Amino acid sequence: MNIIVCIKQVPNTTDVRIDPVTNTLIRDGVESVINPFDAYAIEEAVRLKERCGGKVTAVTMGPPQAETALKEAIGLGCDEAVLVSDRKFAGSDTWATSYTLACAIEKLEAYDVIICGKQASDGDTAQVGPGISTHLDIPQVTYVKKIVEINDKSARVERMTEEGYDVVEVPLPCLFTVVKEINTPRMPSLKGMMRAKSAKIAKWTAADLDADPAALGLDGSPTRVVKIFTPEARKGGEMISGSTDEVAKELVELLKGEVV
Amino acid sequence: MASIKILLDKCTGCTLCVKTCPFGAIHMADRKAVIDMAKCTLCGSCVAACKFSAIELEKSGGPRKDLSAYKDVWVFCEQKKGVIQSISFELLGEGRKLADKLGVKLCAVLLGHDMETAAGKLGERGADKVYLVDHPALAAYQDDPYTAVLVKLVEEYKPEALLCGATTIGRSLISRVAIKTNAGLTADCTGLDVDTKERLLLQTRPAFGGNIMATIIAPNHRPQMATVRHKVMQEAPVKPGRGVEIVSNVYPEETFASRSKLLEVVEEIANTVNISEADIIVAGGRGMGGKENFARLEELAKVLGGAVGASRSAVDADWIGYSHQVGQTGKTVVPKLYFACGISGQIQHLIGMQSSKVIVAINKDPDAPIFKVATYGIVGDVNELVPALTREFKRALNK
Numbered sequence A: 001m002n003i004i005v006c007i008k009q010v011p012n013t014t015d016v017r018i019d020p021v022t023n024t025l026i027r028d029g030v031e032s033v034i035n036p037f038d039a040y041a042i043e044e045a046v047r048l049k050e051r052c053g054g055k056v057t058a059v060t061m062g063p064p065q066a067e068t069a070l071k072e073a074i075g076l077g078c079d080e081a082v083l084v085s086d087r088k089f090a091g092s093d094t095w096a097t098s099y100t101l102a103c104a105i106e107k108l109e110a111y112d113v114i115i116c117g118k119q120a121s122d123g124d125t126a127q128v129g130p131g132i133s134t135h136l137d138i139p140q141v142t143y144v145k146k147i148v149e150i151n152d153k154s155a156r157v158e159r160m161t162e163e164g165y166d167v168v169e170v171p172l173p174c175l176f177t178v179v180k181e182i183n184t185p186r187m188p189s190l191k192g193m194m195r196a197k198s199a200k201i202a203k204w205t206a207a208d209l210d211a212d213p214a215a216l217g218l219d220g221s222p223t224r225v226v227k228i229f230t231p232e233a234r235k236g237g238e239m240i241s242g243s244t245d246e247v248a249k250e251l252v253e254l255l256k257g258e259v260v
Numbered sequence B: 001m002a003s004i005k006i007l008l009d010k011c012t013g014c015t016l017c018v019k020t021c022p023f024g025a026i027h028m029a030d031r032k033a034v035i036d037m038a039k040c041t042l043c044g045s046c047v048a049a050c051k052f053s054a055i056e057l058e059k060s061g062g063p064r065k066d067l068s069a070y071k072d073v074w075v076f077c078e079q080k081k082g083v084i085q086s087i088s089f090e091l092l093g094e095g096r097k098l099a100d101k102l103g104v105k106l107c108a109v110l111l112g113h114d115m116e117t118a119a120g121k122l123g124e125r126g127a128d129k130v131y132l133v134d135h136p137a138l139a140a141y142q143d144d145p146y147t148a149v150l151v152k153l154v155e156e157y158k159p160e161a162l163l164c165g166a167t168t169i170g171r172s173l174i175s176r177v178a179i180k181t182n183a184g185l186t187a188d189c190t191g192l193d194v195d196t197k198e199r200l201l202l203q204t205r206p207a208f209g210g211n212i213m214a215t216i217i218a219p220n221h222r223p224q225m226a227t228v229r230h231k232v233m234q235e236a237p238v239k240p241g242r243g244v245e246i247v248s249n250v251y252p253e254e255t256f257a258s259r260s261k262l263l264e265v266v267e268e269i270a271n272t273v274n275i276s277e278a279d280i281i282v283a284g285g286r287g288m289g290g291k292e293n294f295a296r297l298e299e300l301a302k303v304l305g306g307a308v309g310a311s312r313s314a315v316d317a318d319w320i321g322y323s324h325q326v327g328q329t330g331k332t333v334v335p336k337l338y339f340a341c342g343i344s345g346q347i348q349h350l351i352g353m354q355s356s357k358v359i360v361a362i363n364k365d366p367d368a369p370i371f372k373v374a375t376y377g378i379v380g381d382v383n384e385l386v387p388a389l390t391r392e393f394k395r396a397l398n399k
Helices: A036-052 A064-075 A094-107 A128-136 A190-198 A244-259 B016-020 B045-049 B086-102 B116-125 B143-157 B168-180 B291-304 B312-316 B347-353 B382-396
Strands: A002-007 A009-011 A032-034 A055-061 A080-084 A113-117 A140-150 A154-160 A164-171 A174-178 A202-204 A224-229 B003-006 B026-029 B032-035 B055-058 B073-077 B106-112 B129-134 B161-165 B184-186 B191-195 B200-207 B212-217 B224-228 B245-248 B261-267 B280-284 B307-310 B337-341 B358-363 B376-379
Touching: A002 A036, A002 A064, A002 A094, A002 A128, A009 A064, A032 A036, A032 A064, A036 A055, A036 A113, A036 A140, A036 A174, A055 A064, A055 A094, A064 A080, A064 A190, A080 A094, A094 A128, A094 B168, A094 B184, A113 A128, A128 A140, A128 A174, A128 B168, A140 A164, A140 B143, A140 B168, A224 B045, A224 B200, A244 B337, A244 B358, A244 B376, A244 B382, B003 B032, B016 B026, B016 B045, B045 B055, B045 B212, B073 B086, B073 B168, B086 B106, B086 B116, B086 B161, B086 B191, B086 B224, B106 B116, B106 B143, B116 B129, B116 B245, B129 B143, B143 B168, B161 B168, B168 B184, B168 B224, B184 B212, B191 B212, B200 B224, B280 B291, B291 B307, B291 B337, B291 B382, B307 B312, B337 B382, B358 B382
Parallel strands: A002 A055, A002 A113, A055 A080, A080 A202, A113 A174, A140 A174, B073 B106, B073 B161, B106 B129, B129 B245, B161 B224, B184 B224, B280 B307, B280 B337, B337 B358, B358 B376
Antiparallel strands: A009 A032, A140 A154, A154 A164, A164 B261, A224 B212, B003 B055, B026 B032, B191 B200, B200 B212
C-alpha cells in the first residue's frame, strides 16, 4: 500500500509568548515543529504500513528549513520525503497550497491513501486536506477517528461528528484527514533517528511540477490580507479576596445576571 | 510571479512593518525597511500595516474579470435528520445585515430530503429566497453529492457571497466547493462586513497564532466564501409569518452519485452537555489535583445547567475525556460564562476560550496568566472554592 502523508512545519505555540506592552507575538527563540495534528497523520500512516505493508512518503510545502520536519517524519517511521519549496510558492493561500501539493502528489508514484492532519495549528483553516482531494478528484473522509477496515480496494472508517460519528465506506485511492482521537503517536526510535540523519530528502521546485504557473503562490491565491491589527487585549478584571464563604457569596452576586 | 518591494522615497523608517511582520522578515537598515526574502511569505501583513503606502505587493494576474453577474448573499443552511441547525440561523442573522448593506437578497441554500416545510420557515429567519434541492441522497451529508449540487447552484445563480458554518460538515463541503468554483475562502471569520463600493466581503479572522487579526478579501473572485464558527454570530430573530420564495432545483441523477457510502450515523449519548453548545462551562486543569476532584466541577455545572470543560493537561492525565478539552487541540468555546478552575492559562488554552463573555478564574498561583484574561479572579484553593460556589448558587437559584 502506497501511503502519502502531508505535513506542515509550524511555529511551536508552546514557545509563543505575547509581549505585554505591544501585545504582539514574541518570535525570538520560537522553534519550528511538525504541526501537532500532523503527528497523528504520520502515526496513522506508519500504522497502516505496518498493517498492510507498503511505503509511507511524507510531503511538505514550505521554506527550505521545512526539511527538518521531513527528517523528523522519517525518524517517526516514514520511508521517503519530498520537500516542495520555491519562492514561486510564496503568498499561497489554501487554494494555491492545495493545488501545489496535489501537483506534487501526482508526480509521485500511484498512491492508495493520502493522510493529512485535520488542520494546521497556525492557520486553523482545515481547508488544505479537502482542497487536495478536490484537485486530485478523489473521494475524501474528513475528521477520521478510526480506520476500522482497509484493503487494497476500499476502507471503512469512522468520521467524527459533533454528535458522535459516521461510519463511512470509501473506495481507494482516497484522502483522510485525521483527528487526535485516532491514535497516540509514538516517540522517534533510535533507529529512526539514525535513519533520519542520513535520509535524503527529495527537493522539488515549481519547475519540477506539472503546474500552471498562474495558479501558484500569491498569483494563484484568490484571497489576500488588506488589514492587520492587534485586537485590544482582554484586560484582567477584578480580583476578589476574602474567606471562602465571602468570596463565594460575592461571586454569586456578581454572576447572577449570567446564570438566569 | 508576484513580488514585493519597499518604495524607499515613501518609507519613513517608522518600523511599523517590522513589528507587524508575522515572520520576522523585515529589519531596518539606514532607517529604511529591508525585507529578507528568505523569510518573507508575501502574506501582505506589512502592506496592510504601512501608513505611508511604502510597500508594494505586486500580483501578476490576468485581467480583472467581470464580476457584475454575481449578486446576492447566500447562506448554506446545514440540516441534520431534517432539522436545520442553529448555526444556520446565526449565519442568516449575519447574512441579513450584509445583504441589506449591499442592497441585495439574502438567500438560503437547503439540501436535504422532504425539507419543504422547513424551507418555508426560513423566511421567518430573514431569508428572501430559498434554493432547495430535494433528493434522498441529500438526506444526510455526503461529500460528493453535496459538493456537486452546491457547485451547480453557485454556477447557475452566481451569488457574490456565500457563508457556511465552520462545522464538520461545513468545513468539509465548502473547501471542496471553493476549489471547484475557483473562489476565495476564509475560515473561521469572527467579523464580517462589506465594502459597498467595491462590493467586497471584508472577512476578519485571527491569524498567525491568534493574537493578530487580519482582514481578508478576495477582490477578483466570486463568490466570496467565508466560514464562521458556531456561537460567534447572533441568531436571526424570528419574524412570525414572514414569507419566502422557494426555488426548487432538479438535477440529473448522476449529480447525486457518491463514491463513498454512509453506512451508519452513530450518536453517542453524552452524559454531559456538548461544550460547544453550552452557555456556561465549568472547566478544570492540572490544579484540580486529581480525577476525583472533577466531580466537584460536575456538581457546579449541574447546578448552573452548564457543561464541564478541561485543559489539555487534565485530559492528558486521563482525568476526563478528550471531548471536554478546550483549547487549540480541543474545542473553541464562546460561552456566556466560563469558570477556569486550576487552569494556569497557557496560550493554547486561552485561544480556545478567551472570547467567552465572562471569565472567572480560580487559581492558587497569583501570577497565573489566566488572571490576565479573567473578568473575576480569585487566588485560592479550587477544591474549597468550587463546593462553596455550588452551595451559594444552589441557594441563589433555589435549587
